[in-house]
Amino acid sequence: MFGLITVTVGIVLVGYLIVKKYYAPWALLLVGLLMLLAVGLFTNVPLVTGKKVTHSMLLDVVQVVTNLSSSTLAGLGLQIMVISGLADYLDKIGATKSFVKVCSKPLYYIHSPYTLLAISYLVGQFINIFIPSAVGLGVLLMLTVYPLLMAVGVSRVSAAAVIVTASCLDLGPASANSIVTSKLLGISAMEYFLEGQLLIGVIAAAVIAVSHGLLQRYFDKKDLASGRLSEDDFKMRSELMAAGAKDKQPDAPRFYAILPVLPIVFLFIFSKFCYTGVRLELITCMFLCMIITFLVDLLTKRTFKECVANTKxxxxxxxxxxxxxxxxxxxxxxxxxxxxxxxxxxTIIGWAASMQNTAGVVMLIVMCTLLAFASILTGSANAAFFAFNSLLPHAAKAVNWDLIVMACPVQLVSGIGRSMSPIAGVTIAVSSIAELSSFEVVRRTIPVMAIGMITVVLSSLILL
Structure with missing residues (x-):
């Protein structure tokens, strides 16, 4: 009973603080420390074991933070920082913009409004594999794809909804959640992408694309007839032009579009799927791509000082x-x-595992619901997944499932939940450029994301 009360109070307290717009990291840390203190005071469960024990309960509470910080910074934290450093460098020299322009160009040949809208989602989801930042991708698509959607007669709220969800599946070896999941599974991020995410992601992306095309068309007609939308909502807004003027990414040669793809290419080539004679770690791959990018930029611009300055x-x-x-x-x-x-x-996992015949399915639904709720509440797929991913091995073992069957759909659901949140960074960024309320946008994303969530769970149960 103590455990259930503590978990309930902890989740409610974190939810309250985040909804009230307290700084999310400190809210999580503070509530976590309070729960650890309660465990130390009212139970005999050791907070720290082994050589790290301080022999003081109060200091053990703080030691937990030290232990988690040191292990995270040396592993996952460094990987995420290096990936982000390369991404910002590619932004700085204009390679990201070139990549999005090249990928978006085929869309100009599609003139059916809602067919274009559905395919735009697929293009955005593909780009997300190489540009793992939801906010960064959303802003770039607002500058490239959004005007095209408006030009063929899609409402601005439908266009914004599609762009907000372009990163909903959180696919690819560069995704922080993918890296965490691959570590849980004991395989490389590329192996997890190809053996776990890819097939489920393709099926889910296809269903989401069709759902967007059908549902956004339905909502546009319904809202126009009811007066919720007017003819002005199908016209471009001046704010988008202002956002384009503020775009800091320089124009770059078209061949720079290959640079964001290099990490995925190298990780695939030097893996069990292609050539195993060379072992290439994720961090090593990112540093290699930084060096290649610098050399390409230097040979193109031939201004050594400027190219060196860009590496900042x-x-x-x-x-x-x-x-x-x-x-x-x-x-x-x-x-x-x-x-x-x-x-x-x-206790909760034990309850789910005790369900006869349906224990595994119940467990998966419980974990997916928990992650979706946490993502919507925090507006972050990372915060939700990092908080609960360590529970997945225990949950899978409790129902005698392979870990990947439990981990893959839960990881994908956390990204889908972010696309349903009105306080997610990408939702706020896209909504503000389109001059819309973030709640108006998620009104359009929630039905599509719900279908996507069901698709992910069902396809994982059938195919993994």
Whole structure:
């Protein structure tokens, strides 16, 4: 009973603080520390074991933060920072913009409004494999795809809804959630992408694309007839032009579009799927791509000082993602540690595992519901997944399932949940450019994402 009460109070308290717009990392950390303190005071469960024990309960509470910080920064944290550093460098020299333009060009030959809208989602989801930032991708698509959708007669709320969901499946080896899941499975991020995510992702993306085309058309007609939308809602807004004027990414040669693809190419070539004679770690791959990108930029521009100056964005990107993502990971891990040590999560998992004949399905639904709710509440797929991913091995073992069958759909659902959140960064960014309320946008994303969530769960049960 103590565990269930602690978990309930902890989740409600974190939810309240985040809804009230308290700083999410500190809210997670503070509630996590309070739960650890409660465990130390009212149970005999050790907070720290082994050589790290401080022999003081109060200091053990803080030692948990130290242990989680050191292990995270040396592994996952460094991977995420290096990926972000390369992404910011590619932004700085205009390679990301070139890549999006090249990928978006075929859309100009499609003139059916809602067919174009559905295919635009697929293009955005494909680009997301190479550009794992939901906000960054959303803004770029607003500058390239959004005007095209408006030009063929799609409403601005439908266009915004599609762009918000372009990164909903969180696919690819560069995704932070994918890296975490691959570590749980004991395989490389590329192996997880190809053996777990890819087939489920393709099926889910196809269903989501069709759902967008049908549902957004239905909503546009219904809202236009009811007066919720007017003819002005099918016209371009001046704010988008202003956003385009503020775009800091320079124009770059078209061949720069190959640079964002290089990490995926190298990780595939030097893997069990192609050539195993060379072992290539993710971080090594990212540093290699940085060097190649610098050399390409130098040979193209032939201005050594400017090219060297542009590399500053690598380290600025690493620092930026530490404050925005890595810190959130560490605080979410402390919160998750409090949940686990309280015993409440173990009780919930035990209840789900006790369901005769349907234990595995019930467990999967419980975990997916938990992750979806957490993603919607926090507006972050990372915060939700980092807080609860360590529960997945225990949940899978409790129902005698392969871990990938449990982990893959839960990881994908966390990204889908973010696309249903009105406080997600990508929702707020896209909504503000389109001059819309974020709640108006998620009114359009929620039905499509619900269908996507069901598709992910069912296809995982059938195919994994």
């Amino acid at each position: 964005s690598i380290f600025q990107g690493m620092g930026r993602v530490f404050t925005s993502t890595v810190s959130l990971i560490i605080c979410a891990l402390v919160f998750a540690e409090g949940l686990k040590l309280s015993g409440g999560i173990t």
